Amino acid sequence: MATGQDAPAARYRTIAADLAAKIRSGDYPPGGALPSQRDLSAAYGVTLMTLRQALRQLSDEGLIEQQPGRGTFVTPPHLAYRLGSLRSFADDLREQGHEVRTAVVGRAVRRLPARVAGTLRASATDSGLRLERVRAFAGRRAVHQVSWVRASHADGLREVDFAATSLYEALATRGVPVARATETIRPGILAGAPAAHLDDAPGAAVLISDRTTYTSDGIAIVADRATILGSMMEINTDRAARGLSLHWGASRDVS
Amino acid sequence: MATGQDAPAARYRTIAADLAAKIRSGDYPPGGALPSQRDLSAAYGVTLMTLRQALRQLSDEGLIEQQPGRGTFVTPPHLAYRLGSLRSFADDLREQGHEVRTAVVGRAVRRLPARVAGTLRASATDSGLRLERVRAFAGRRAVHQVSWVRASHADGLREVDFAATSLYEALATRGVPVARATETIRPGILAGAPAAHLDDAPGAAVLISDRTTYTSDGIAIVADRATILGSMMEINTDRAARGLSLHWGASRDVS
DNA sequence: CCATGAGAGAGTTATAGAACAGTGGGGAGT
DNA sequence: ACTCCCCACTGTTCTATAACTCTCTCATGG
Incomplete structure (x- = not known):
């Protein structure tokens, strides 16, 4: 019975969790911009599609905001x-x-x-x-x-x-x-x-x-x-x- | 000025709208299963990924429920x-x-x-x-x-x-x-x-x-x-x- | 007669590459 | 000096393909 629910497996979930941790710890400050999707995908060694799925999750949780043509930003708490x-x-x-x-x-x-x-x-x-x-x-x-x-x-x-x-x-x-x-x-x-x-x-x-x-x-x-x-x-x-x-x-x- | 906001363009939105219409019209009855993702993607002439994006939207709106290994079902209104x-x-x-x-x-x-x-x-x-x-x-x-x-x-x-x-x-x-x-x-x-x-x-x-x-x-x-x-x-x-x-x-x- | 397990079929996650669309800065032209 | 346009950079959408997990059924074997 080593199936365990504690193995999320899915790559994009791991990435989302990592980014969320960095946001909450202040590595990416509120209101600041994240690296571009292409940079992040290269840094994590995954495809653009995979990285976007991680970002989608953070976006659903309200941690980030994505703006076409501008970038991805950490949602300022006050806002x-x-x-x-x-x-x-x-x-x-x-x-x-x-x-x-x-x-x-x-x-x-x-x-x-x-x-x-x-x-x-x-x-x-x-x-x-x-x-x-x-x-x-x-x-x-x-x-x-x-x-x-x-x-x-x-x-x-x-x-x-x-x-x-x-x-x-x-x-x-x-x-x-x-x-x-x-x-x-x-x-x-x-x-x-x-x-x-x-x-x-x-x-x-x-x-x-x-x-x-x-x-x-x-x-x-x-x-x-x-x-x-x-x-x-x-x-x-x-x-x-x-x-x-x-x-x-x-x-x-x-x- | 033919930019017009009435041209959503995005393929997956068109598909989502079409499926939503069929659900509401009763073509796909409540509780019933939709065709498989692979069948639908073939029918609409798009990739599996594109079709899934359409389904994701319907899922977000609560019109359908996806169950791994079983299929995609029209959310029964009662439920x-x-x-x-x-x-x-x-x-x-x-x-x-x-x-x-x-x-x-x-x-x-x-x-x-x-x-x-x-x-x-x-x-x-x-x-x-x-x-x-x-x-x-x-x-x-x-x-x-x-x-x-x-x-x-x-x-x-x-x-x-x-x-x-x-x-x-x-x-x-x-x-x-x-x-x-x-x-x-x-x-x-x-x-x-x-x-x-x-x-x-x-x-x-x-x-x-x-x-x-x-x-x-x-x-x-x-x-x-x-x-x-x-x-x-x-x-x-x-x-x-x-x-x-x-x-x-x-x-x-x-x- | 019941249990095990192989397999078909469903949704899910990932790859790699290409093209589209919105934004903003900086250089060319007036 | 000012305006306009192009171009680089960003997020977005899509193709094509492969492999994975989960669920259920059905056949095989005890």
């Missing part, structure tokens, strides 16, 4: 994160042409609440950056959001103007790109602190989104709770046999 | 729809091990309400099948759902036991596979007819899901409105730079 589905309410709405204004109503370094410490897998005695923001569009304050950033990564954020810069963007700029997020959304009733910051009556229907964001190392770095006015925003999904898209949309009147 | 993301609450929950019971509390052919007629792009004087169901799990009635099926496709559904069969499944069995759905979800307050069928107090937080389902021809065939208890269900998403998954989950206690 991927922006174009990918890891985006915020604000990004979604801006894309739809709404002007979203962000106001920072709270910003402090504090002891982590128990719930947050749990999701960040941090000690209950640790502290973190607490960021409280309100998003407004179409002239109404529609989203109230409290974000906790792990202390170890919050240092570099002291100077950031969060009214103009998204949290993800600020983290990425400081060398901590976010890679993954999990989010749960449930309905709720507007009350308490969020009610004071949003333009709707207490008791109104809201969506409550709890999100945990992870770095590529799998470390939870941000814990979010957003309260979203149901009269202002809704969730839209398109489902097909293949593929799924989800985005936030401004509510249309529901008569 | 694709079950494995794809076009699934219902019940499917999601069942996969997580919950037992979901469905009760049919209403079933009649009626004149379409104006709102439904609009989404189905039907005349306001048309009628349709109105199906009212209640989903229960963990011993509580958690989802109230009203579905309207376009009259032209509702005839064959007379004998179906919807307590045991999903609507999508019943339609697919009768030759009307669903291909796509759009859904908007917003928060609400439990009241009215749904309140009478669900195990929570009026005024509780709920999610309201409006969904329109389309056939592969792009015809809207089902309009759904589901009222979902927030205390019982939540929406979970996983977002990564590449890829997105969304599913319904049973709520865990939120302390």
Whole structure:
């Protein structure tokens, strides 16, 4: 029984794995160009067709981008994160042409609440950056959001103007790109602190989104709770046999 | 200026388009096998490699499945729809091990309400099948759902036991596979007819899901409105730079 | 009667060579 | 000094051929 699945055999897979390793290790820096297909095929001692099959795999995985007549480039992480589905309410709405204004109503370094410490897998005695923001569009304050950033990564954020810069963007700029997020959304009733910051009556229907964001190392770095006015925003999904898209949309009147 | 983008040129694209047309037209029936790669390459007068590139494209689009040593098969619609993301609450929950019971509390052919007629792009004087169901799990009635099926496709559904069969499944069995759905979800307050069928107090937080389902021809065939208890269900998403998954989950206690 | 195994037929991976198409820089002409 | 065009370089598509692996069937042998 020496068949083993650990023998990928296929030449192009070996090459793809090798190139992927070099990309991740920084041998081929983000945004930089790879050697030409002909050079690479010569270097690996394979045919152009074989090498192209390796590149195809990397392209499918989103590690590289091929441009006819120009070359093959390592996908810059930032670009991927922006174009990918890891985006915020604000990004979604801006894309739809709404002007979203962000106001920072709270910003402090504090002891982590128990719930947050749990999701960040941090000690209950640790502290973190607490960021409280309100998003407004179409002239109404529609989203109230409290974000906790792990202390170890919050240092570099002291100077950031969060009214103009998204949290993800600020983290990425400081060398901590976010890679993954999990989010749960449930309905709720507007009350308490969020009610004071949003333009709707207490008791109104809201969506409550709890999100945990992870770095590529799998470390939870941000814990979010957003309260979203149901009269202002809704969730839209398109489902097909293949593929799924989800985005936030401004509510249309529901008569 | 005869450059024109309408001349794809690439041989394999032409072949892929031709094969796709034959699949959709039924020349190659769902689940059936295509001729072998060697036969096809001979028939189209191209190399095996070129033909494989055409097949690769169809495979990427999910139209065919290739099995080493066996052959190339037209993806059976049912399989694709079950494995794809076009699934219902019940499917999601069942996969997580919950037992979901469905009760049919209403079933009649009626004149379409104006709102439904609009989404189905039907005349306001048309009628349709109105199906009212209640989903229960963990011993509580958690989802109230009203579905309207376009009259032209509702005839064959007379004998179906919807307590045991999903609507999508019943339609697919009768030759009307669903291909796509759009859904908007917003928060609400439990009241009215749904309140009478669900195990929570009026005024509780709920999610309201409006969904329109389309056939592969792009015809809207089902309009759904589901009222979902927030205390019982939540929406979970996983977002990564590449890829997105969304599913319904049973709520865990939120302390 | 059942098990083993040879072989046909399917998809997969590779070779070597040629020609096509998009991009951008640098030299020739104005 | 500026513009235009050619040419080198890149990724893309295709031909023609060979050998490989996987799956299933069917015949042979115990």
